[in-house]
Amino acid sequence: MSAKVIALSEATESDEALLAACVRREQAALQKLFARHRDAVHRVLARVLGAASPHLEDALQLTFLTAWRRADSYAGTATVRSWLFGIASNVALNYARSEQRRLRFLDRFAVRFRAEPPRIDDVVAERELVARVLDRLATLPADLRVAFVLCDLEGLSGVEAASVVGVRPGTMWSRLHHARRRLRAALEAER
């Protein structure tokens, strides 16, 4: 009985209410938000940073930690899920930039480590096209990648994606078009 009540309560508790509770520093609200959106946020992070990125867990933690700290900045112009995606995108961008700086540093001193070989299950699971697209996606600039992930893969509109990322809609559209053009080039190369 009590479990049912709790389940109903959780179901009726909106993301906005949980976020408001986060403003009041109620940790239970953060736990619920984390339980609801951790997979989606993880997916975004994995698509932006790459599924094999060693920073995925840190990025996931930092995303929700930032949400906890900045809960009072939620303006309500987008859904909480989109807002979390925006935070995750920015976190991923920061990681991507850090990674980019690290790689540049390694290139400078010619100490480039060999990348880990893809896991066998991935190779088996992915189709060839998917692999190529994902490879090309991984080579896209981070901001283009974020635009593509948010708009094409996570289904956010251009305006909403621009809002959560913090850029103007035109910029977001432009990034999205560039990303698509480059990914399409991967298909044409196959032909």
Place this chain on the structure above:
Amino acid sequence: MKRCPSFDDLSRAFSEGNAATKRHVGGCPRCAATWRDLGAVRDAASAPVPPLSDAAAERVAQALWARTSPSAAVRTAKPLDLRLVGAAVLTIVALLLWWAPWYPRAPQAARVTPIADADYERSVRYDGERARQEIVRVRRGHLRLDATEGVPLRLLTSDVRVEGTAFDVVVVDERLVELTVRAGSVALWRGEGPPRLLQVGERWTAGGAANADGRSAVTEGVPATAEPTVGAGAAGASAQPRMNERDKTPDGFEPWSDRSSAAPVEPGASARWPRAANPGEPPAPRAPARWTGSEPSRPGASARRTGNTTGPAAPGASAGRNGHATAPAARVSAGRNGNTTGPPAPGAFAGHATEPSAPGASAGRNGNTSAPSARGVSDRTPDGRTGTHDAPTDAATRRGARGAEPAPPSPAARDDASARAPKGGDDPSAEAPSAPAADARPRSDAELAFERGWSAFRAQDLDDAARAFAKVEQIAPSSALAEDAAYWRAIALLRAKREEALQALRAFVARHPKATRAPEVWVLLGWSELARSNVDAARDAFVRGRAEGGPAVRAEADRGLAAIDDG
């Protein structure tokens, strides 16, 4: 749609589902191919990513709970960035520097201490938040004023304007009667013309209309006696009440005039205040004094030929031809015998020089050096007996010995009045020693120390005075000041009833056996020794003083010897 849309338009329509574009794509194979590619890319990229494992989710959750728990918030508080702290400090300092000048400070105000029946009003002129000038308008009374640092203090009466640091004023009927500079300097404007500048220790008194030359004020050095002499002119009568009023000030400030036989006079004017101004004091049969020095002597000033002492000579003053010390005070004794005008020396030898000679002053062969007030030394004998000396018979001596004040031999009195007169003959009409109005010569440390000592002596700070005089001896042991300093140090100690006085007296006669004051000091030493039951030493001292001193000193020595004989 006839024209094919651009790739961007197709891309946007792919996201937003523009109906017109979709229709065009349906009829345009080229655009349809692009459309399919967009879909293919999306489908390919939409391949599921490996889900977050439960273990990973648990690790993230645990880390997240740990970092968001209330206790962790305190525990994991970010340490202050030193750069931020430094920047904050610099910002605060900059703000303070910017803000400080505008900070409303406590109103700067001079300290105005009414001493006797004062009627005044004060106002502060402000420049923004800061006091710019303080004005004290006095109608009557005796006031002590001390300016606040950085805020000029102006005193106004109906007849004068005064600006200075620390000074006392006596105002009667909205007219300044007297001004004494206690610290710093004072500028006094009276009518047109340049201000009269007064330095520390100097005193200005209003002269009134009696002055022959039309001047209405004289400047007097404080150490000099302030008491008017006999023979006062018409103005003296009017000035008398003011003196009495000042004399009654409750702050203990007793003008030197109590002891003085000299009157502050203008050049050519007679003394103004009758001797009878001091109750119980016999009028001094003085001839009208003549002003001979309009300003206090300054270091380096030299006495005129008449050499009448007129108070403490300024540093550097030297005796004139007749060897009388120059004094800074403007007051001049007009005694027929050329008596000095300073306060009576200790021991009722007041007819003689009684002001301490100022630094640099040296007595001539007639030894009319300045001496301090009789009060300073001669109130009582070292053994506490009082009034047992033989007072000189001349008027000046009587004044000095006025009342029944006890008096050991005056340190300054070496002789009777006639003996003290310069050999060249002091013509009463002769000019008293004068000094340049302003000597720009910088004063030496010894001179400054002597002045400090004298000021302290005057203020009854005898220990400070003794220390200052000792400093003079230390700084310039071979200078002319050393003798004066040694003498006054001994006197200060004696008056303060310090044990060191005996040693100081001994040291004086040992170092300065030829000093004009030596006979006096011998007699003082005799009394001091006798007070300590050193009968033989006392006898020797009295004998020595009697042998070397003048009649008055001899008389005092005889008294001492008689006291020894009487047991």
